[in-house]
Amino acid sequence: MPRQPGHKRGYAASAAVAFPRVEAFLDAIVGSIATHDMTIVRSGDCFEIASPYGAANLKVEPGILHLSVETDSRPALNRLKHALVGPISFIAASEDLVFEWTGDETGLTPLEDLRVLRVRRASQLTPRVRRIVFTGEDLFRFDREDQLHCRLIFQPRGVVSPRWPALNDRGHIVWPEHGKLATRVYTIRAIDPAQGQITIDFALHEHAGPATRWAVEASEGDIVGIVGPAAEGPKPAQFYVLAGDETGLPGIARILGRLGADVRGVAFIEMDGAHEIQPLVHPPDVEVRWLDRKGAEPGTTALLADAVRSVIWPADLGEAFFWGGCEHRTFRQIHRHLRNDVGLPRQRQVFYSHWHRSLSEEQIVAVGGEAYLPD
Ligand SMILES: Cc1cc2nc3c(=O)[nH]c(=O)nc-3n(C[C@H](O)[C@H](O)[C@H](O)COP(=O)(O)OP(=O)(O)OC[C@H]3O[C@@H](n4cnc5c(N)ncnc54)[C@H](O)[C@@H]3O)c2cc1C
Numbered sequence: 001m002p003r004q005p006g007h008k009r010g011y012a013a014s015a016a017v018a019f020p021r022v023e024a025f026l027d028a029i030v031g032s033i034a035t036h037d038m039t040i041v042r043s044g045d046c047f048e049i050a051s052p053y054g055a056a057n058l059k060v061e062p063g064i065l066h067l068s069v070e071t072d073s074r075p076a077l078n079r080l081k082h083a084l085v086g087p088i089s090f091i092a093a094s095e096d097l098v099f100e101w102t103g104d105e106t107g108l109t110p111l112e113d114l115r116v117l118r119v120r121r122a123s124q125l126t127p128r129v130r131r132i133v134f135t136g137e138d139l140f141r142f143d144r145e146d147q148l149h150c151r152l153i154f155q156p157r158g159v160v161s162p163r164w165p166a167l168n169d170r171g172h173i174v175w176p177e178h179g180k181l182a183t184r185v186y187t188i189r190a191i192d193p194a195q196g197q198i199t200i201d202f203a204l205h206e207h208a209g210p211a212t213r214w215a216v217e218a219s220e221g222d223i224v225g226i227v228g229p230a231a232e233g234p235k236p237a238q239f240y241v242l243a244g245d246e247t248g249l250p251g252i253a254r255i256l257g258r259l260g261a262d263v264r265g266v267a268f269i270e271m272d273g274a275h276e277i278q279p280l281v282h283p284p285d286v287e288v289r290w291l292d293r294k295g296a297e298p299g300t301t302a303l304l305a306d307a308v309r310s311v312i313w314p315a316d317l318g319e320a321f322f323w324g325g326c327e328h329r330t331f332r333q334i335h336r337h338l339r340n341d342v343g344l345p346r347q348r349q350v351f352y353s354h355w356h357r358s359l360s361e362e363q364i365v366a367v368g369g370e371a372y373l374p375d
Contacts, residue, residue, distance in 0.1 A: 009054060011077040013103030013169075014068035017088075022065050025092045028369055030058075032087035036230045037147050052141075053080040053112065067099075075109040081171025093368025099170050108166040108174060111227055114153075115139060116162070117198060119222040122215070126276045128246060130202045130215045131189075134224065139193040142226065145258060146233045148251050152200070153225035154182045154214045162223050182210035184361055185354075187325075188229065189250040198226070203246035205298060209360050232350045234258075237321035239314050240265035240286060243304050243334065247354040248325035249278070255323060256282040268307040270326070272298070299327030299357040308334050313342055322349040328356040328371065335374035 019025075030047060034040050038051040049056040054071030065088070069080045085099050117134035125131040142150060155162045163176035175181070190199040202215035214224075234240070234255050240263060242252045252267050257280070264285040270293055271277070277290050291303040304326055314320055322344060324334065331353040338344040338351075353372050356364050364371045 009070040010072050011074060011104045011106065012068070012070045013077060013081065013101045013105075014066065015099050015101045017065045017067065017097050017099055018063065019065045019092070019095060019097055020063050021095060022060055022063065025095070025369070026060060028091045028373055029088050032091050033084065035232055036083055036087060038083065051080060051083055053083060056080055056084060058084070074106045075112045077104060077106050078109045078167035078169060078171060079112045082167050082173070085171035090365060091369040091373070093366065094370070101169060101171070105169045108168055110166055111164065113141060113227045114164060114225050117224050117226050119218050119220055120197070121220065122218040125201060126278060128204050128272065128276055129278075130204055130218070132200050132202065132215060132218055134198045134200070135196050136198065136226070137196055139191065139196060139198060142188055142198065142229050143191050143193045144229050144233070147229035147231060148187050148233045148254060149185055149231035150188055150226050150228035151183050151185050151230075152211070153227070154210060155223040155225070157217065157222055159223060162225070164225055182214070184211035187250040187254070189254055201250040203249070231352065234323050234350070235321050235348070237348070238263055238319040239321070241308065241311050241320070241322045242267040243308050243322070243324040243326065245270040245298060245304065245326045245354075246276070251323065251325055253278070253280050256280055256286065256288070259283050259286060266311065268304055270301070270304050299329065299355070304330050305333040305337065309337055317342070317344055317348060320344065320348055322351065325352045325354040328353040332375050
């Protein structure tokens with residue numbers, strides 16, 4: 001456990017989790033934890049983790065995964081447990097893991113990173129993209145170019161006193177008595193914490209689940225919770241390839257707007273119809289190519305995968321960086337190509353499966369890594 005010399009943290013707990021197939025899941029678990037704003041240093045079978053909530057440690061033994069956490073504040077203890085238990089339970093959903101902690105217990109605690117947002121204005125950016133500008137207080141933690149994503153908790157319309165989930169001593173979410181609220185992952189398209197403002201672009205789709213329905217109906221004053229941030233942003237490079245559908249577009253647009261004027265590359269964006277083209281700020285030598293699926297169902301075309309296959313990469317892949325987000329099947333195809341044909345090193349890419357053509361987010365969580373990870 002990394003510690004400042006002489007620094008004793010106030011709260012500590014550990015768990016030994018029976019996990020017969022731990023080795024098979026380890027890389028994916030460590031990768032997933034790392035995308036949640038945590039840095040991990042491996043030494044042998046031990047992983048030392050630094051997070052905004054405190055310090056943690058993973059240790060692998062045959063059939064057992066040992067977890068330990070140390071934090072300075074009371075609510076941070078359960079939040080740090082959750083930061084481990086969440087990704088581990090999701091990636092290894094098939095393994096039905098049980099987390100029993102020993103050590104300090106704090107009882108139910110609020111989510112330390114939760115902030116309350118209210119809709120300031122909602123407008124149709126294009127026919128299929130609804131832009132919602134939210135206001136809230138103390139949003140500085142979300143203003144990170146290396147952590148672009150967040151999880152939104154959708155409150156019912158018209159609620160006066162919203163109630164929020166809490167975390168228990170096992171690191172699990174406990175929902176208020178009146179029931180579970182829908183949550184979904186979105187990209188922070190723009191943020192201005194000094195003005196208390198966050199902008200999210202919601203891609204509207206025909207099989208609308210709770211998030212899309214909420215966005216379609218949203219009007220001034222409606223409330224969501226936001227937690228995070230999570231998931232890596234771009235890394236310094238000379239040559240960028242960005243690829244996404246409407247759900248990847250907010251991240252691509254944000255990244256393009258921050259790239260230096262002298263970088264080269266290409267951004268591929270799949271959309272449906274010329275009216276979906278948005279004006280994007282981008283460096284002169286990064287080409288933006290809009291790939292029109294012309295009425296085909298989202299997630300059914302080869303447009304994005306073919307476009308990425310057409311890229312001529314620099315000889316030195318250390319100069320290149322790939323960032324993307326799209327439907328799961330396309331994600332797997334592109335991932336395979338980057339690994340097998342391009343040989344792009346893992347640390348030169350950040351790529352997420354954003355949605356699954358035949359699964360809602362709850363179903364993806366129930367299936368786990370198989371519905372989310374590359375093959
Ligand atoms: C890291 C990350 C960042 C993301 N950022 C954004 C973002 O900035 N903007 C954005 O719009 N989305 C984004 N998404 C995707 C978004 O979270 C999903 O599309 C989510 O499933 C939408 O929730 P829902 O309640 O509408 O649909 P769900 O209840 O999850 O699904 C209902 C049905 O809709 C289908 N479906 C889900 N999403 C789509 C879609 N986009 N197109 C067509 N069919 C769909 C499913 O297959 C399912 O059949 C992101 C996802 C991830 C993981």
